[in-house]
Amino acid sequence: xxxxxxxxxxACAVGWTGSAPLAVDLHRLWEDRCANCHGxxxxxxxxxxxxxxxxxxxxxxxxxxxxxxQNHYLKNNEIDGVYTMLLxxxxxxxxxxxxxxxCHAKAAQLARESLIRRxxxxxxxxxxxxxxxxxxxxxALPAGEAAFFAGLLERVExxxxxx
Numbered sequence: 001x002x003x004x005x006x007x008x009x010x011a012c013a014v015g016w017t018g019s020a021p022l023a024v025d026l027h028r029l030w031e032d033r034c035a036n037c038h039g040x041x042x043x044x045x046x047x048x049x050x051x052x053x054x055x056x057x058x059x060x061x062x063x064x065x066x067x068x069x070q071n072h073y074l075k076n077n078e079i080d081g082v083y084t085m086l087l088x089x090x091x092x093x094x095x096x097x098x099x100x101x102x103c104h105a106k107a108a109q110l111a112r113e114s115l116i117r118r119x120x121x122x123x124x125x126x127x128x129x130x131x132x133x134x135x136x137x138x139x140a141l142p143a144g145e146a147a148f149f150a151g152l153l154e155r156v157e158x159x160x161x162x163x
Contacts (some may be wrong), residue, residue: 025108027160041086042094046093049086056086069083085159086156096149110153116134131153
Protein backbone atom coordinates (compact mmCIF):
# COMPACT_ATOMS: atom_id res chain seq x y z
CA UNK A 1 0.00 0.00 0.00
CA UNK A 2 1.21 3.50 -0.77
CA UNK A 3 2.72 5.22 2.31
CA UNK A 4 0.55 8.35 1.97
CA UNK A 5 -2.62 6.26 1.80
CA UNK A 6 -1.53 4.30 4.89
CA UNK A 7 -0.98 7.54 6.83
CA UNK A 8 -4.38 8.84 5.77
CA UNK A 9 -6.11 5.62 6.87
CA UNK A 10 -4.31 5.70 10.24
CA ALA A 11 -5.25 9.34 10.80
CA CYS A 12 -8.90 8.61 10.02
CA ALA A 13 -8.88 5.58 12.30
CA VAL A 14 -7.59 7.66 15.20
CA GLY A 15 -10.46 10.11 14.70
CA TRP A 16 -13.07 7.36 14.39
CA THR A 17 -11.92 5.48 17.49
CA GLY A 18 -12.01 8.55 19.69
CA SER A 19 -8.29 8.45 20.44
CA ALA A 20 -7.95 12.12 19.62
CA PRO A 21 -7.81 14.44 22.64
CA LEU A 22 -11.25 15.07 24.09
CA ALA A 23 -12.51 17.92 26.24
CA VAL A 24 -12.17 17.28 29.96
CA ASP A 25 -14.91 18.56 32.26
CA LEU A 26 -12.83 19.06 35.41
CA HIS A 27 -15.86 19.22 37.68
CA ARG A 28 -17.27 15.91 36.38
CA LEU A 29 -13.82 14.39 36.65
CA TRP A 30 -13.66 15.46 40.32
CA GLU A 31 -17.19 14.15 40.95
CA ASP A 32 -16.37 10.81 39.30
CA ARG A 33 -12.94 10.17 40.78
CA CYS A 34 -12.46 12.30 43.88
CA ALA A 35 -15.76 13.30 45.50
CA ASN A 36 -16.46 9.98 47.20
CA CYS A 37 -13.41 10.44 49.43
CA HIS A 38 -12.85 14.22 49.35
CA GLY A 39 -16.32 15.75 48.94
CA UNK A 40 -16.98 18.79 46.76
CA UNK A 41 -13.86 20.29 45.19
CA UNK A 42 -14.44 23.83 46.46
CA UNK A 43 -15.10 22.72 50.02
CA UNK A 44 -12.05 20.44 49.92
CA UNK A 45 -9.79 23.15 48.51
CA UNK A 46 -10.87 25.77 51.06
CA UNK A 47 -10.59 23.34 53.98
CA UNK A 48 -7.39 21.40 53.22
CA UNK A 49 -5.36 23.52 50.78
CA UNK A 50 -3.88 26.99 50.95
CA UNK A 51 -2.44 29.44 48.45
CA UNK A 52 1.21 30.38 49.05
CA UNK A 53 2.19 33.08 46.55
CA UNK A 54 0.91 31.64 43.27
CA UNK A 55 1.22 28.00 44.35
CA UNK A 56 -1.12 25.57 46.00
CA UNK A 57 0.02 24.04 49.27
CA UNK A 58 -1.38 20.88 50.80
CA UNK A 59 -1.29 19.69 54.39
CA UNK A 60 2.23 18.31 53.95
CA UNK A 61 4.57 21.19 53.04
CA UNK A 62 7.30 18.80 51.85
CA UNK A 63 5.03 17.22 49.21
CA UNK A 64 4.90 18.68 45.73
CA UNK A 65 1.16 18.79 45.07
CA UNK A 66 1.33 18.21 41.30
CA UNK A 67 3.32 15.02 41.85
CA UNK A 68 0.82 13.94 44.49
CA UNK A 69 -2.03 14.47 42.01
CA GLN A 70 -0.15 12.42 39.41
CA ASN A 71 0.08 9.53 41.84
CA HIS A 72 -3.51 9.94 42.94
CA TYR A 73 -5.67 8.64 40.05
CA LEU A 74 -5.19 11.47 37.55
CA LYS A 75 -3.80 11.19 34.04
CA ASN A 76 -1.00 13.49 32.92
CA ASN A 77 -3.33 15.65 30.79
CA GLU A 78 -5.66 16.18 33.79
CA ILE A 79 -3.14 17.22 36.45
CA ASP A 80 -2.61 20.86 35.46
CA GLY A 81 -6.33 21.46 35.02
CA VAL A 82 -7.27 19.98 38.41
CA TYR A 83 -4.38 21.82 40.08
CA THR A 84 -5.49 25.15 38.56
CA MET A 85 -9.13 24.49 39.48
CA LEU A 86 -8.20 23.72 43.11
CA LEU A 87 -5.90 26.76 43.23
CA UNK A 88 -8.76 29.03 42.15
CA UNK A 89 -11.18 27.44 44.60
CA UNK A 90 -8.76 27.57 47.54
CA UNK A 91 -8.28 31.29 46.92
CA UNK A 92 -11.96 32.22 46.70
CA UNK A 93 -14.74 32.40 49.22
CA UNK A 94 -17.86 30.22 48.95
CA UNK A 95 -20.17 33.08 47.84
CA UNK A 96 -21.76 31.10 45.01
CA UNK A 97 -22.65 28.27 47.35
CA UNK A 98 -23.99 30.68 49.96
CA UNK A 99 -25.95 33.03 47.69
CA UNK A 100 -26.80 31.19 44.49
CA UNK A 101 -27.41 27.50 45.21
CA UNK A 102 -31.04 27.93 46.27
CA CYS A 103 -31.85 28.78 42.62
CA HIS A 104 -28.91 27.45 40.61
CA ALA A 105 -27.56 24.31 42.38
CA LYS A 106 -23.87 24.07 41.43
CA ALA A 107 -21.85 26.57 39.42
CA ALA A 108 -20.59 23.80 37.11
CA GLN A 109 -24.13 22.68 36.32
CA LEU A 110 -25.17 26.28 35.65
CA ALA A 111 -22.18 26.75 33.33
CA ARG A 112 -22.93 23.52 31.42
CA GLU A 113 -26.64 24.19 30.99
CA SER A 114 -27.05 27.96 30.85
CA LEU A 115 -23.89 29.49 29.36
CA ILE A 116 -22.44 29.40 25.86
CA ARG A 117 -19.23 30.89 24.50
CA ARG A 118 -19.27 32.57 21.08
CA UNK A 119 -16.30 34.39 19.59
CA UNK A 120 -14.60 34.41 22.99
CA UNK A 121 -17.57 36.01 24.79
CA UNK A 122 -19.68 34.16 27.34
CA UNK A 123 -23.46 34.50 26.85
CA UNK A 124 -26.48 33.29 28.78
CA UNK A 125 -28.45 30.76 26.75
CA UNK A 126 -31.86 32.03 27.89
CA UNK A 127 -31.49 35.77 27.34
CA UNK A 128 -28.65 35.49 24.79
CA UNK A 129 -27.01 38.46 26.47
CA UNK A 130 -23.33 38.69 27.33
CA UNK A 131 -22.83 37.34 30.86
CA UNK A 132 -21.22 40.56 32.11
CA UNK A 133 -24.28 42.58 31.02
CA UNK A 134 -26.74 40.02 32.36
CA UNK A 135 -25.08 39.90 35.79
CA UNK A 136 -25.40 43.70 36.19
CA UNK A 137 -29.17 43.28 36.40
CA UNK A 138 -29.42 39.81 37.97
CA UNK A 139 -30.84 39.39 41.49
CA ALA A 140 -30.18 43.04 42.37
CA LEU A 141 -26.48 42.34 42.80
CA PRO A 142 -24.27 45.30 43.70
CA ALA A 143 -21.70 46.11 40.98
CA GLY A 144 -18.80 44.44 42.80
CA GLU A 145 -20.84 41.30 43.40
CA ALA A 146 -21.94 41.14 39.76
CA ALA A 147 -18.31 41.32 38.62
CA PHE A 148 -17.30 38.63 41.14
CA PHE A 149 -19.98 36.20 40.00
CA ALA A 150 -19.36 36.90 36.30
CA GLY A 151 -15.65 36.18 36.83
CA LEU A 152 -16.40 33.02 38.79
CA LEU A 153 -18.75 31.74 36.08
CA GLU A 154 -16.19 32.58 33.37
CA ARG A 155 -13.65 30.41 35.21
CA VAL A 156 -16.08 27.56 35.85
CA GLU A 157 -17.22 27.57 32.21
CA UNK A 158 -13.59 27.16 31.11
CA UNK A 159 -13.21 24.30 33.60
CA UNK A 160 -16.26 22.39 32.34
CA UNK A 161 -15.46 22.95 28.66
CA UNK A 162 -11.69 22.51 28.93
CA UNK A 163 -10.08 21.36 25.67
